[in-house]
Amino acid sequence: MDPITTAIVGALANLSQDAIKDAYGTLKAALKKKFGSESDLVDAVDKLEKKPDSEARKATVREEVEITKLNDDPKIIWLAQDLLDKIKEQPDGQQIINQTQTNEVSSVTVGGDFEFNPVQEGGSK
Numbered sequence: 640m641d642p643i644t645t646a647i648v649g650a651l652a653n654l655s656q657d658a659i660k661d662a663y664g665t666l667k668a669a670l671k672k673k674f675g676s677e678s679d680l681v682d683a684v685d686k687l688e689k690k691p692d693s694e695a696r697k698a699t700v701r702e703e704v705e706i707t708k709l710n711d712d713p714k715i716i717w718l719a720q721d722l723l724d725k726i727k728e729q730p731d732g733q734q735i736i737n738q739t740q741t742n743e744v745s746s747v748t749v750g751g752d753f754e755f756n757p758v759q760e761g762g763s764k
């Protein structure tokens with residue numbers, strides 16, 4: 640899962656923490672400013688907030704991030720990374736991020752002999 644979607648999904652599991660709530664609010668405000676409150680991306684995020692466990696809604700956010708080429712925007716990437724850093728600072732924060740990324744991989748079906756080695760933190764991109 641891309642870092643922006645990972646940050647959004649991870650934050651929704653921790654919105655009770657003020658630091659995460661603030662960083663999430665800042666990221667969402669930046670999305671609204673860039674695309675407008677009525678954009679498909681902001682709508683997808685709003686719907687995910689209502690059902691944060693929905694894999695279909697997570698996929699929609701991920702798709703909108705791809706369509707908008709949001710991963711090419713340095714400001715949004717910085718805000719998402721700041722949010723991920725705040726999540727990591729929480730107890731079990733890294734586990735939440737790993738789980739968010741693992742859920743993405745677990746839905747893939749591969750035939751034949753295949754070995755999957757998850758990306759380790761600090762690895763090269």
